[in-house]
Amino acid sequence: MTEFTPLTSLLGGGLIGVAAVLLMALNGRVAGLSGILGGLVPPAAPDWVWRAAFLAGAVVAPGLILAFTGFTISFDSPVPTPWLIVGGLIVGVGVTLGSGCSSGHGVCGMARLSGRSIAATISFMIATAATVFIIRHVLGGF
């Protein structure tokens, strides 16, 4: 079980939105994590520096929260390592073919009512829910 956290989830979601708006207003870029990371995977995009800077910020932020606020970040990864590798490979292939993930399509694309992003989001939300259902309730897994 995990605790229902409507307020901090809403606040965190709002921060994700602020980051997306800021990156668009200042750099004219979509805050899609798979797209930003994909541009660093060889052969890297020529504009790799801002991508690396964004990712560095995203990596450092949780540590700063732990160091300078009283906020506790709960974390629990119930998935065995071999399945993390399988899941990671599938995610890497999927987001590259599908041109985005939950941040790029789900937040940035949906926010500007992009038909492609709405279709992509419906597609991955259904697939994710179906996968979790099959793993947990058909196969009895994690």
Place this chain on the structure above:
Amino acid sequence: MPRILSALVAGLIFGAGIAVSGMINPAKVLNFFDIAETWDPSLAFVMGGALAVTALGYFLVLKRPTPAFEKRFHLPTKKRLDLPLIGGSALFGIGWGIAGFCPGGSIPALGLGQSSAFVFVAAMIAGMFAVKLVRSAMLVRAVRGRA
């Protein structure tokens, strides 16, 4: 320099949002999708908060002629719904459902020093690299075929 600094600040706020919202926690993500048993609706609030702020902010920002530090807005130009979009997204969903990590959740989780995040991100990068390899091989073949 301003472009790099602004990207860093946006990344910091993004990572903070992921950590505070609970999207960094695979157990929470998986419970959101498990309506049948241990449903935790929190992530609907993450989506709601993020979409509300981004929709309003984009509405105001995209009215301007250019972003502050770039010559133009870099927005996707494709309009067609095609198989790579729908099929690739479905694949992403399957992987997300298996691991509980999405790209945006896993990168900040690296900063928590979680070994599961390192395993996931390494595999994800390998998957991205594999698609790039296949695509460039297909491109080479297409160019040779034409020559």
